[in-house]
Amino acid sequence: MSTALSADNLGVVYDHFHALKDVSVSIESGESFGLVGESGSGKSTLLRAVAGLAPVSEGTIEIHGERLLGSKRSKSFYRSVQMVFQDPYGSLHPRQTIDRLLLEPLAIHGIGDGEKRIARALDEVGLGNGFRFRYPHQLSGGQRQRVAIARALIVEPSILLLDEPTSALDASVQAEVLNLLEQIRRDRKLTFVMVSHDLGVITHMCERLAVMRGGAVVERLTSVELAAGSVHEDYTRNLMVASKGFVKA
Ligand SMILES: Nc1ncnc2c1ncn2[C@@H]1O[C@H](COP(=O)(O)OP(=O)(O)OP(=O)(O)O)[C@@H](O)[C@H]1O
Ligand SMILES: [Mg+2]
Numbered sequence: 748m749s750t751a752l753s754a755d756n757l758g759v760v761y762d763h764f765h766a767l768k769d770v771s772v773s774i775e776s777g778e779s780f781g782l783v784g785e786s787g788s789g790k791s792t793l794l795r796a797v798a799g800l801a802p803v804s805e806g807t808i809e810i811h812g813e814r815l816l817g818s819k820r821s822k823s824f825y826r827s828v829q830m831v832f833q834d835p836y837g838s839l840h841p842r843q844t845i846d847r848l849l850l851e852p853l854a855i856h857g858i859g860d861g862e863k864r865i866a867r868a869l870d871e872v873g874l875g876n877g878f879r880f881r882y883p884h885q886l887s888g889g890q891r892q893r894v895a896i897a898r899a900l901i902v903e904p905s906i907l908l909l910d911e912p913t914s915a916l917d918a919s920v921q922a923e924v925l926n927l928l929e930q931i932r933r934d935r936k937l938t939f940v941m942v943s944h945d946l947g948v949i950t951h952m953c954e955r956l957a958v959m960r961g962g963a964v965v966e967r968l969t970s971v972e973l974a975a976g977s978v979h980e981d982y983t984r985n986l987m988v989a990s991k992g993f994v995k996a
Contacts, residue, residue: 751776751906751938758805759792766792768962779939781949784959790942794908798830829899833911838895839883845894846879852902868897889920909941946990950974958983
């Protein structure tokens with residue numbers, strides 16, 4: 748096993764506010780790693796720091812053993828690391844057809860064979876070619892999120908950073924998209940870092956997780972430990988109680 752992503756003693760400061768404090772995580776290639784914690788605990792900030800979108804004040808980040816410098820990210824970084832957000836409306840340009848939206852990352856990375864790759868990407872996320880010339884507003888929320896996933900996958904990344912990828916969707920659609928993500932992860936041997944406030948989703952999708960509070964990691968668990976309620980922190984126990992449908996602590 749090799750390490751896909753590691754953060755060491757990572758700190759992020761906005762003005763004088765410490766949004767991340769001394770965070771260390773190490774995620775193996777092919778692993779699915781979860782981040783949980785109350786609102787404002789720093790989950791998105793950690794993903795954003797990896798993507799070069801948050802002001803890192805301390806510590807280091809490595810992708811496949813290569814250290815990232817400052818907040819600059821190379822083209823090759825975005826080929827190996829892609830992000831999927833909660834709200835695909837934010838990331839899908841409303842006036843571009845699905846075809847354009849999928850072509851753009853290929854153009855950016857100088858990847859040819861557009862026709863074939865777009866057809867394959869749509870097929871992989873369970874949308875037929877009939878969706879190619881639609882606009883985002885002509886799709887359901889679940890379909891839009893499938894397009895966002897296709898757009899992330901089309902450059903063949905090895906790591907996906909998923910920030911609440913299904914929390915804007917209805918429960919049944921959420922399950923479909925989660926199953927799709929899991930299928931893709933297995934087929935492509937991808938590494939996932941997934942944020943969710945739903946602990947059921949995390950135990951379903953991830954092998955290990957970190958519990959965050961106030962910008963710090965307060966507990967590390969396996970999903971088996973979480974599901975069995977064998978946690979050390981009262982804070983984690985409270986998250987379990989607050990997470991709908993999850994076992995009572
Ligand atoms: N651009 C910013 N400028 C200033 N403060 C910020 C900025 N982005 C985030 N923060 C602060 O950093 C803290 C962590 O925010 P973050 O978005 O990482 O939380 P989160 O765990 O993802 O929460 P949620 O579950 O609500 O998405 C919060 O207190 C937030 O207000
Ligand atoms: Mg967040």
